[in-house]
Amino acid sequence: MIEKELLMIPGPTPLPPRVVEVMTRPIINHRGPRFKEIFKKAIEDLKELLNCSGDVFLIPSSGTGAMELAVDNFTSKGDKVIVVANGIFGERFHQMNMARGRNSLSLNVPWGRAAKAEEIEKVLLANPDAKAIFIIHNETSATTINNIKELSSKIKEVSNCLIIVDAVSSIGVTEIDMDNWGIDVVVAASQKGLMSPPGIGIVAASQRAMEYALQKKSETYYFDVKGWKKNVDLDQTLTTFPVSIFLGLSEALKMIREEGYKNVYERHIAYRSLVRNSLKELNLKLLANDQDASPSLTGIYAPEGINADDIINAMRQRYRVEIASAQGNLKGKVFRISHMGYITSNDLLVTISALECVLKDLGYNEIELGRGTKKFLELRRKFEV
């Protein structure tokens, strides 16, 4: 049997052959001139992608490491911080802040919808001493996207706090404009919308955030931005770098530039529309509401009487399509299909068709087979993706 699977999970995501190819090249000296040249270009590409006139750092870690770097460097022990939590990753930022001795207040927003500007305004007005606010751009667990542009403009009206955004599953999927939206810190990672393997954390910081971080008392060594800053100014890294993964990331950034940022963002919007409309045709209930639904992935409630994990297992065993379970108290009730990164509409077509067959086999008789697929094909013609 041929061992080939269709990877439709929200990270790590599939790798383009070009990315795989550069990663098979011999290791180069991470302090040598060739590395420096590629490194400098990758940092420039990321600054352009995020419209960041400040600094961009790459660190050997997963996205969670980048989150922790943000807490350690852009806030201080004892600071009051606000965390907007509408899913697992918001909760993670809250726990991280508490673990690092911050006085963290969590603004809990129900899973499935975005945070509203008014609710954030209210918390900030009640806590004028808050030094930073943490928001997840795309909440992968709840499959929703927060409108960072709108939220940050409201935050700026009422507070001077640093705005720290987790963009792990939105970078390379949807627009992030740090300079114009007034975002101070963006944290991200290599393995989701950026079509690269896991292993590199990304931190982008505004000038204001850097001024703060460079004068504050260090709370860590490995994740201390002071050390990374000295090195990035010389086009190199503080520690030994995962060179192969980095070569993959730099190639993927090149590919995203070539496709064009706007085209990349529009493609993800089209995927969201294709997937959501086909699933609605199957009378399936979606986790996120239409207005706040993520362009990166879609969460779906399993039909009454069917366990979501049985759907996931059947998709794997019968069709070799890997989809994801939900986290927290949605486990068993919800499954998630990712459509971010190196995904084609053909991949989505197979996924939707397989899902229809799996649901039928598991006893979901509400729909006639092929209805979702038909809708998918109709819409695909319209979107030309």
Ligand SMILES: *Cc1c(COP(=O)(O)O)cnc(C)c1O
């Ligand atoms: C995946 C993800 C993370 C965590 O990234 P790891 O690389 O698994 O540490 C953080 N935030 C969001 C929104 C994510 O989707």
